[in-house]
Amino acid sequence: MSELWILIGASSAMARALARALAERGDGLILAGRDMDDMSATAADCLIRGAPSARAMLFDARQPETFQPILNALDDRIVNAAVFVGSMPAQDGIDAAPALINGVVIDSFTGPARFLHMLAPEIETRGSGVIVGVGSVAGDRGRLGNYVYGAAKAGFHTYLSGLRNRLTRAGGHVVTVKPGFVDTAMTWGIPDMFLVAQPEQVARDILSAVARRRDVIYTPFFWRYIMLIIRSIPERMFKKMSV
Amino acid sequence: MRWKIADYAGWGRALRATGDLARPERLSSLTALMAEEPAPAIGNCRSYGDACLNHGGRAVQMLRLDRITGFDASRGVATVEAGVPLGELARIFAPKGWLPAVMPGTGFATVGGAIAHDVHGKNHHIAGSFGQHVRAITLVGVDGQARRITPADPLFRATVGGLGQTGVIASAEVQMLKCKGDVIVVTERRITGWDEFLGYLDASDATYTVGWIDATATGATLGRGILEEAETGSGLVSQPGRAKSVPFDAPGFALSPNVVRLFNGAYYRRVPEKGRTVVKPIQEFFFPLDRIRNWNRLYGKEGFHQFQCVVPVAAAPALRAMLERIAKSGLASPLAVLKRMGPGHAGLMSFPMEGYTLAVDCPNSARATRLIGALETDTLSAGGRIYLAKDSLSKGNVVRAMYPNHAEWAEAVNAADPDGVLTTDLIRRLDLRNA
Numbered sequence: 001m002s003e004l005w006i007l008i009g010a011s012s013a014m015a016r017a018l019a020r021a022l023a024e025r026g027d028g029l030i031l032a033g034r035d036m037d038d039m040s041a042t043a044a045d046c047l048i049r050g051a052p053s054a055r056a057m058l059f060d061a062r063q064p065e066t067f068q069p070i071l072n073a074l075d076d077r078i079v080n081a082a083v084f085v086g087s088m089p090a091q092d093g094i095d096a097a098p099a100l101i102n103g104v105v106i107d108s109f110t111g112p113a114r115f116l117h118m119l120a121p122e123i124e125t126r127g128s129g130v131i132v133g134v135g136s137v138a139g140d141r142g143r144l145g146n147y148v149y150g151a152a153k154a155g156f157h158t159y160l161s162g163l164r165n166r167l168t169r170a171g172g173h174v175v176t177v178k179p180g181f182v183d184t185a186m187t188w189g190i191p192d193m194f195l196v197a198q199p200e201q202v203a204r205d206i207l208s209a210v211a212r213r214r215d216v217i218y219t220p221f222f223w224r225y226i227m228l229i230i231r232s233i234p235e236r237m238f239k240k241m242s243v
Numbered sequence: 244m245r246w247k248i249a250d251y252a253g254w255g256r257a258l259r260a261t262g263d264l265a266r267p268e269r270l271s272s273l274t275a276l277m278a279e280e281p282a283p284a285i286g287n288c289r290s291y292g293d294a295c296l297n298h299g300g301r302a303v304q305m306l307r308l309d310r311i312t313g314f315d316a317s318r319g320v321a322t323v324e325a326g327v328p329l330g331e332l333a334r335i336f337a338p339k340g341w342l343p344a345v346m347p348g349t350g351f352a353t354v355g356g357a358i359a360h361d362v363h364g365k366n367h368h369i370a371g372s373f374g375q376h377v378r379a380i381t382l383v384g385v386d387g388q389a390r391r392i393t394p395a396d397p398l399f400r401a402t403v404g405g406l407g408q409t410g411v412i413a414s415a416e417v418q419m420l421k422c423k424g425d426v427i428v429v430t431e432r433r434i435t436g437w438d439e440f441l442g443y444l445d446a447s448d449a450t451y452t453v454g455w456i457d458a459t460a461t462g463a464t465l466g467r468g469i470l471e472e473a474e475t476g477s478g479l480v481s482q483p484g485r486a487k488s489v490p491f492d493a494p495g496f497a498l499s500p501n502v503v504r505l506f507n508g509a510y511y512r513r514v515p516e517k518g519r520t521v522v523k524p525i526q527e528f529f530f531p532l533d534r535i536r537n538w539n540r541l542y543g544k545e546g547f548h549q550f551q552c553v554v555p556v557a558a559a560p561a562l563r564a565m566l567e568r569i570a571k572s573g574l575a576s577p578l579a580v581l582k583r584m585g586p587g588h589a590g591l592m593s594f595p596m597e598g599y600t601l602a603v604d605c606p607n608s609a610r611a612t613r614l615i616g617a618l619e620t621d622t623l624s625a626g627g628r629i630y631l632a633k634d635s636l637s638k639g640n641v642v643r644a645m646y647p648n649h650a651e652w653a654e655a656v657n658a659a660d661p662d663g664v665l666t667t668d669l670i671r672r673l674d675l676r677n678a
Contacts (some may be wrong), residue, residue: 011268011269013268013307016268035269035271037269037271038268038269038270040272041270041310041312041324042310042312043314044311044313045310045311045312048311048313048314048335049311049335088299092409092662099558107465185266185268185272185307185510186264186265188244188245189244189245189246189247201383
């Protein structure tokens, strides 16, 4: 039966890829984010690709008053959500203006967490539904290059872990997705990228994880082993390294 | 970041470029980019030469603007962003009973590229060129403004077939054609020689007609090949599996004359003497080579050139002489196509004209350069023209002499982009901005 998916941060390349995959298998969509023109284009695209319903709705992590209207738009279909929001200003920009940290934490952690907290009762009521939280390998260990973003994502990972604990007992499920480098606007032009995955591959991995009720996935899968190595470096060595 | 330094190449891989690429994912990023740092657009780089290259400069890669943003089922008009590959459009719409009105030989070509080259397909004799089915174009100018232009607009004729020189095509409204379904019924028959081939091409009343020609056959067998005539239909055939890929550059001998001659002989005899009718998924007919990703690697690291010309019907003997020249050279690869074209075209610099079109691939070499140079001279004296989506070797004076509306086009383009920020390697090599 057709289910409903709310995609938060729907203008991102990964969200667009997931939206298309969901549309082609016949699920309805609420595309939530800030760029209404862009999301309306994706919604139209998804309708043509087979989604029974697709609409764009405003979501701004920094404006919590945008959250409730999305929940008001739910019907009695099983509801699922996937969160792709986050912001990653350059670390040297943050070093020059530490106030930027607040925005990173709201965009990448507290904003989406607050929304998911409002959504959780809907899943508990229905006794079914999946939340996909897109974190980052950057959240697995604080590194020189992006530790503020990493810290926000680490907070989000921990939140998702707790939410999984809560929703599991009500019939719901939470998948934590930790992508490595993905070929998106965020990584375009950053030098020395390697093993870069396409957004379509991430979308496939997410759907497979949802179907198999996996808890935490890395995408592509080999990032699990890369991060295993990075996490296992003793702090006394790690603190002197630039990885 | 907006720009990424990249090495890229035309499909023939004989010409390459290094430069900054942007890849906007939203219209607002594209218009902002064009307002601040305008650059020519590129798509999937399926043009063979340097139409998609801007060496040492910037280009906007359109592949992430790839959504179908509307479909009016009563009129069959789809609104599509420029980066949508035509094969994707066919995949989505064929089961609904619609196909892009014109599809070139690869489904990886994008809508933007199809407009900028005013491409043709196997139904050109009936349906005309791609641009004739475009109802409107949203064009982002060098000022960053998005404007909707229709065929009534003078800029339309300079944009269709306009090699990206009037602005960046952001999206288009394209008229789709009704089809019966996503399978195709193909009748293949052996053609024993040149005159028979032209006779069949002239007489064919099939919607889709194309000829494969054995460009290595000489003497009595000159011009032998296989004629394919096809109609769409409904039914159940197994859809194509995942595409295979050529993992590395093939060695030089892979396409040596003897290998090609052997292959062509076998390919010719693949079709029974009395012909046959087969039913296939549409992709296998329209985009036969798309099943093998990176097939251009078969030509090795030096790459290859494709020569494609069209000559008027009355100049058929000249085209026969050209085929003879090709066959004698022994340079042609198995990929050679002969087709009857109708008069349909939509732009000032469009390639199609009524006549016969011949396309041949040759591995990149000094001899191939000389052969293609001679073929260009032959084309010009036959009153024909060469296809700029394929060209990598021609000269400006030759091309300008082949395109009668070039001066009018150059004037329109120079008005739309006075500083020449949209020029590409092709435009500079052929000095096409110079009226």
